[in-house]
Structures are given as C-alpha cells and as structure tokens.
Amino acid sequence: MSELTTIARPYAKAAFDFAVEQSVNDKSAVEKWTEMLKFLTALVENEQMEAFLVSSLSSQKVADTVISICGEQLDQYGQNLIRLMAENKRLSAIPAVFSEFTRYVEEHQAIAEVQVTSAQPLNATQIEKIAAAMEKRLARKVKVNCNVDDSLIAGVIIRTEDFVIDGSSRGQLDRLANELQ
Template structure:
C-alpha cells in the first residue's frame, strides 16, 4: 500500500497543479473518483494486472465506461499511467488528490474510532478540539470498534493518538514482560 502511495503522489500532485491552474478542483475530484471506482472493480484489476492486455486496450475500457465524463486531460492521465504500468495506483492517486484538495481548502479529514457510539456532545467537543488543533475545518468520520474496550483513537493524516483501553493494556503487558 505504501509503495502504491509513493507511485501515486507525483501523478496526484501533477493533476492537482493542473486542476488548481484551471480552477477546476471539483471537476477533477469527480473525475478521479469515477476513475478510481472503475479501477477498483475486480475484473478491471485483473485486466490491469494481465500482461496480455496492452495499455491502449486497458485505456479504451476506461474510456468506454466513462463516456463523455472523461476529459481530454483525464485520458492523458490514463495514457501516461497505462504506458508506465501504474494504473493499479489510480485509486491512490484519487486519495492523494483529495488530501491535497482538502489542504488547499483548509479542510482536514479525521477518523475517530471509539469503543461505543459517540454521543452528540462528544462529537461537538471533538470537533471543536480538532478544528482548533489543526486551524482548519475538520471533517470527522466516526467508527466503532468494540475491541478497543474503552477510549478512542484519532487519526488525521500521519498524526494519530491512541487513547484506547486496549492500547493501555498492551503497554502495561509489555512493561510487565520486561
């Protein structure tokens, strides 16, 4: 996964620069999301990985599925990635692009994982704290994971806090084992 992100980043940065120059971040966001969806289809993954298919054949499938929703620039991206055998990283290109877009719009995405359902009051406090910490509008995705026992985990990009009871018990177990 990390290797695909490394492959995806230069493509995403190039597309982001192009989209920013054209003032078309939303358009590229939609187009990349559609391309990523196509690239994640199991049949498409098999085709991309199969050396029997040429780059042109694979791009033509994307072109046929996208129809009029594929821009000239989008097709150029597909051609470049196909020629370099990088289409498997297309979903990651879309993900990196969305991260760059969010940064440019002063938005941040966060994931909060808790052992139980988060209450409205807890959500308000978390939102206020994260907005202040990152000096941006934080979009929070809430998830539940009962294996945490209690507490929460917060992930924002590379930044993370693990305040779960499971983490604390694991640390205690490691300290006792020494």
C-alpha cells in the same frame, strides 16, 4: 501501501496543480478532477476491472478500454492521465492517486485563522490589506479575527499557528530594551 502512495503522489500532485491552474478560468476544475478520480477509483476497484488491468493486453488497448468505459465521465485531460498511467502500468494506483489528490485539495482549501491585535480599531481597508498579505504568505485563504489592545501604543501584532509578526510599538520598545541590556 506506502509503495502505492509513492507511485501515486506525482500523478496526484500533477493533476492537482493542473486543476488549480485551470481554476483561474474555470472555478469548478478542482471539483471536476475530484469527480473524475472518484469515478476512476470506483471503476478500478471493480473485481473484473482489476483482472483486466493486469492482463497481457497492450497499454494502448487497456487505456482505450478504460476511456471508452468512462465515456463522458472523463474530459480530454482525464483521458491523458489514463493513457499516461496505462503506459507506465500504473492504473491500479488510481485509488491512491485519488486519496493523495483529496489530501492536496483539503490542504488547499484549508482556511488559516489569523489573529490581529491592534492598538486601535482597524478599518475595512486595513483588514483587507492584512488578509491579502497573509493569504499570499500562507498560500491559503485566511480568516482575520481582530481585537484591540491599547497597551500596544501603536501598530499591530499578527498571529497564526506557525508564527507571529510583531509590528507594535511596544514590541519594538521591548526589542530595543533587549539590545541595550
């Protein structure tokens, strides 16, 4: 199984990166790729198709047959993927490609929880700026949860699962005190 995953990962990553790039113009590109790969997985897992894929036919003939069976289910980019995988004798790895692609989609769509503790209540503009900066840093969508702690004196503390950014006056005073000791 791990061999199939190793084979599938570059195809899945390339398809995912391409779908995300296309999502700039077409918001449903990732969904289209998910549907194409899901359909291809069902097709390749068919007993008769499994036997056909390991037949001694040329890779061009195998690719053309799979593409003709899929019909409208594949766009030109999906057809290119089929041709490439057929040329490399990797069509049997499509279920693993779909599995890896799905994992990339789930990671991409994950929403990070960001806790923002401030000395004073933040306005909407400040929250939006923090959210934009954290989305850029984390490379995913964020959900900002705000609370107020007047013991901070001024500034904010931003926490997420992986790290803490302490921009509070209390944090700066604590760091200064540690350096002076």
